[in-house]
Amino acid sequence: MRVLVTSTPGIGHINPMLPLALALRDAGHDVIWATGADGARHVRRAGITTRDCGLSLADRTAAAADRMPAMLALPPADRQPAMFATLFAELAGPPMHRGLTELVAALRPDLVVHDPNELAAVPVAIAAGLPNVTVGFGRFHPAPLLATVAHHVRPLWAGLDRAVPEDLGLYDHLYLHPLPASLQPVPVDRPVIAVRPTGHDGSHTPAPPWLDELGTGRPLVYVTFGTEFASVAPLGAVVAALGGLDVDVLVTVGSGGDPDGLPRLPPNVRVERFVPQRRVLDRASMMLSHGGSGAMIGALIAGRSHVATPLAADQFGNAEIIAANGLGVMLAPHEQTADAIANAVDRVLTDPTFVLRCRDLAAEIEMMPPPEEAVAHLESLIA
Numbered sequence: 001m002r003v004l005v006t007s008t009p010g011i012g013h014i015n016p017m018l019p020l021a022l023a024l025r026d027a028g029h030d031v032i033w034a035t036g037a038d039g040a041r042h043v044r045r046a047g048i049t050t051r052d053c054g055l056s057l058a059d060r061t062a063a064a065a066d067r068m069p070a071m072l073a074l075p076p077a078d079r080q081p082a083m084f085a086t087l088f089a090e091l092a093g094p095p096m097h098r099g100l101t102e103l104v105a106a107l108r109p110d111l112v113v114h115d116p117n118e119l120a121a122v123p124v125a126i127a128a129g130l131p132n133v134t135v136g137f138g139r140f141h142p143a144p145l146l147a148t149v150a151h152h153v154r155p156l157w158a159g160l161d162r163a164v165p166e167d168l169g170l171y172d173h174l175y176l177h178p179l180p181a182s183l184q185p186v187p188v189d190r191p192v193i194a195v196r197p198t199g200h201d202g203s204h205t206p207a208p209p210w211l212d213e214l215g216t217g218r219p220l221v222y223v224t225f226g227t228e229f230a231s232v233a234p235l236g237a238v239v240a241a242l243g244g245l246d247v248d249v250l251v252t253v254g255s256g257g258d259p260d261g262l263p264r265l266p267p268n269v270r271v272e273r274f275v276p277q278r279r280v281l282d283r284a285s286m287m288l289s290h291g292g293s294g295a296m297i298g299a300l301i302a303g304r305s306h307v308a309t310p311l312a313a314d315q316f317g318n319a320e321i322i323a324a325n326g327l328g329v330m331l332a333p334h335e336q337t338a339d340a341i342a343n344a345v346d347r348v349l350t351d352p353t354f355v356l357r358c359r360d361l362a363a364e365i366e367m368m369p370p371p372e373e374a375v376a377h378l379e380s381l382i383a
Contacts, residue, residue: 001382002030004109005048006100006121008092009039009057012226012294013115016137016178018046019198019371020113027375034103036060051103054096054120063091072312076333079312081148088117089152096120097156104128110382116141119149122169123156131173131381138293139184139317140177141170173381176374178297180364183321193377196368199278199301201294207279214248214270219285219349222304223251224277225311226292233290234309234336235262239269241341242288247349250280278302286328286348288341291315296322303362305354307344309336326357 025031033043036056071082097120112132114121125132157164171190178197186192214220225233242249243266251271281302289295291308296318306328308319319330329344
């Protein structure tokens with residue numbers, strides 16, 4: 001079968017979908033991935049055929065630049081709805097809808113696979129009479145969040161014989177869920193199956209030699225704020241906090257970040273643009289992050305505890321999962337001071353209950369069905 005995969009261009013949305021796309025390809029299916037130009041380059045490096053479609057991440061960031069300060073100034077509970085509606089529905093939706101409509105007409109796929117934030121895929125698939133599969137990258141989107149953007153996506157559903165559904169059609173045919181049941185169970189009344197996340201970070205490169213020097217005589221703390229939020233992260237407070245602890249620290253600032261942007265680094269802190277996350281987590285004792293889904297799941301797979309300092313998007317919900325399940329500590333934005341960060345890191349490193357709980361979760365994830373097993377479920381949709 002021919003499978004059209006489509007996603008937003010953010011790396012945090014692409015990487016969780018790559019294992020399934022590779023499994024489909026390896027099973028002999030024709031896989032073509034449509035996303036923004038910068039995301040497409042990342043997908044091609046994994047060996048998947050691509051088509052540039054919709055806004056690039058750079059274009060979307062530029063289009064939202066004048067609104068971002070106001071959204072980040074909102075109360076934490078209001079930031080995700082505002083960003084979801086603005087970035088993924090209002091700005092990215094229409095151009096992706098146009099591009100996907102043309103691609104479906106030209107490629108004639110049998111199936112559309114998409115991430116939950118790529119909001120044009122479902123109405124395009126419905127218009128073409130195609131089944132669609134949603135590949136989750138973290139928690140299920142809460143129903144109030146989906147309701148918030150329903151009116152923003154109405155233009156994408158124009159001309160169809162159905163109104164915009166409350167769940168935006170994300171559960172029409174099949175939804176693949178990456179969290180273990182103890183963190184978020186699969187609902188019994190929806191077509192949802194659990195699929196083991198692999199922690200794919202888009203890189204097959206080996207660890208840099210200098211990484212072997214870290215985490216040998218003392219704990220290694222891995223700090224990342226992903227690729228989209230490093231510019232607004234409290235990195236100054238983090239470095240000040242960790243510089244006073246007896247730990248090794250590796251900070252990654254993303255491909256667009258500036259490793260030299262933090263002056264007067266303490267001797268125990270190293271800053272890099274990118275190091276394969278899996279390689280770092282092999283050596284790290286814990287992670288400190290914004291609580292993005294990729295960071296959270298990567299730490300869970302590796303059995304590493306977490307200090308989550310959420311900033312926006314789904315990070316607050318993820319941080320609450322981390323704290324509520326004994327996997328680490330959450331620091332709300334008003335708590336993200338150097339003293340509070342130092343105390344949280346010290347607590348996570350010295351309290352063995354965090355490590356034990358994280359190891360239990362890692363074992364639970366290992367028992368989940370792998371992406372290769374999901375291929376048969378997708379094939380059955382067009383049988």
